Amino acid sequence: MTGKTGAASGALYLHILVLAIVIVSELIGIQRLPIGIGTVIFLPILYAFALGIVFNPAIFKASAKFLSRDAVKLSGAMITVAIMPFIAKFGTTVGPQISKIIEAGPALVLQELGNLGTIIVAFPVAVFLLKMGREAVGATYSIDREPNLALIADKYGLNSPEGAGAMGVYATGTLIGTFVFAIMPPIIHGLGIFDVRALAMSCGVGSGSMLAACTGGLVAAVPDQKDIILALAAASNILTYATGLYVGMFVALPLTEWLYNKARPSERRTAA
């Protein structure tokens, strides 16, 4: 711990820097880039995150003069605090739409199991195409946000191969997840195959920034459906908060383990 005045001024610089980043990001606003198969949508949250990285003391050495280690720690704590008004605003979109949410209930609940799609898509790529080892188990069993990472840490330890895989996807997802989730849904909507309600309720993957990016992109693409998009996304995100850890623990991780042992019988080992 540095002296109290030092910590206080570090905190002050942090909040002022964030305020400046927020103002610049909101001034740039939503930008649309039409490409052949759809429209790529750039959101203020993307610029805010990118500018945050630019001024991150680990990247931009001059920042370290103003932002102490404590200020960076505080910034980490502020993520979970600052996302709360957003989450609350999201919740308030559900109440007025509650009858439509209940109408979509079975789809809403069952799409949580659709999150296992990561195993169908990513596991074969990791194991057969990229020839990864047991890293693949940690990397592909879930979207590897905080609760999923905690489960891997608990079961294998983070310096195991499984832990390395999970942390790699966690860190990569932190860096590019907002971008991927802002770009993907409008393009998939452009295909014209899926109900926009399905695209909306799939936005709840248990990460606030991915939720914001996903719904932001969808609302920019289909503005007249804004209310139902927000309400369904909010409802599914709450379901993921409530069920994600348990689906990971009792379904996704055992399933990925089983698949890995089938794919690489020679490496078979019992889980610790």
Add this chain to the structure above:
Amino acid sequence: MTNQNTSANYADDLPLNPEDERKLDVVGHAGLLLIACAIGLVANWVGTGTSPLTALPGMAALYVACIIGLALARFVPFYLPSVAWVSLIAILITIPGVPGAAWVSEKVEHLNFLALATPALAYGGLALTASEFAIARRSGWKIVIVAICVMVGTYMGSVVVADLFLRLGQ
């Protein structure tokens, strides 16, 4: 500060301990939340042109919902993340028929949902630690490909299941 049972040193600053919320300092968070809400009002102002004064009652309602959610996460004897509690409170106070629901719904209408996420992402970019950059770099290009497949798979799996059951329900 971090989980004792995590063995890797470089994982020290990864957010791994949901059970920490049980020891959460609600009063300290109330102050930090006030800062976040103030920056959120500015984001909303610049992004949508709605003056902070117009948006203030809605933000006050969200603030109260957050504090109640934090307190519930802290004191209720079973674990549910504070964001889940905050969501549930926010839903409850806007269900038609609940006293004040119409007022809350009308006031939060002045707040753009996406503008409220901007401050969190700015903090997120600044909070990345050298070890997080190092993990991403060391993991290499294979992990980047796998991570993209994970995100696409998680999303598309849900889309396909949801779409199927929406069609069946019609």
